[in-house]
Amino acid sequence: MTYCVGIMLRQGLIMVADTRTNAGIDNISTYRKLHVLADTKDSLVVAASAGNLSVTQLVLGMLNEGLPSRNPDEGPRKIEHMPSMFQAAQLVGEAVMAAAAQLKPALYNAGVASGISLLLGGRIGGGPLKLFLIYDAGNFIECQPDSPYFQIGACQYGKPILDRAMTHDSTIDEAVKVALLSFDSTIRSDKSVGLPFDVMVFRNDPKLPIIKKRIEPQDPYMRNLSDRWSTLLNEGRAAIPDPPFLKEDGGVVELKTAG
Secondary structure, three states: OOEEEEEEOOOEEEEEEEOEEEOOOOOEEEOOOEEEEEEOOOOEEEEEEEEOHHHHHHHHHHHHHOEOOOOOOOOOEOHHHOOOHHHHHHHHHHHHHHHHHHHHHHHHHOOOOOOEEEEEEEEOOOOOOEEEEEOOOOOEEEOEOOEOEEEEEOOOOOHHHHHHHOOOOOOHHHHHHHHHHHHHHHHHHOOOOOOOEEEEEEEOOOOOOOEEEEEOOOOHHHHHHHHHHHHHHHHHHHHOOOOHHHHHHHHOOOOOOOO
């Protein structure tokens, strides 16, 4: 399992991915899940991946080599050749379908889970930043202001803080902090997700530098964030009054049976 988050804000785009792969409790290793698909003067497109590692690697390999052109006189189709992020998402979806056709029958017969999902984000040709969630079937949806984030992988533990704290108008600084809190909640409850984390931050102004950061297990900010969050949660829990109904009738609750 893994955990990846993409957050689309008015100010820009944030993508975070863990690096843990898990093929059983005695086979845990580190593998980059945030991949650069195109990096040119005017464009940068990245993808975060979750799911079967062999299928994911085949998809990434196909995109790197380029998918066959529909015109025999043209070369392979690559992400860097796409005129828009929408068409880049279409190409990635096509690669997902091609990989599924090639690998999934054999994986199914072997009883191996073969599903994958991808977060595709970035900009092409100076166009606007975009974020897409690409499903296992190759179809996809685009992130919208009403729901400004996508998750893939082990989503359940990190979702509550995102739901409570994230809006399209959140600042980038706040969103990165909340994303890391979401990861901290996840790694506490799911051992198949773990550090290091890879972080990329795109600002709407294409002239501003793109931030790329790997957060290692001993990163001082991450350790401080985790410790302070635990303290604040416990303080908040203690500050909430106990349920008043527990003190009614001397604390004894009478259970009445039907009939």
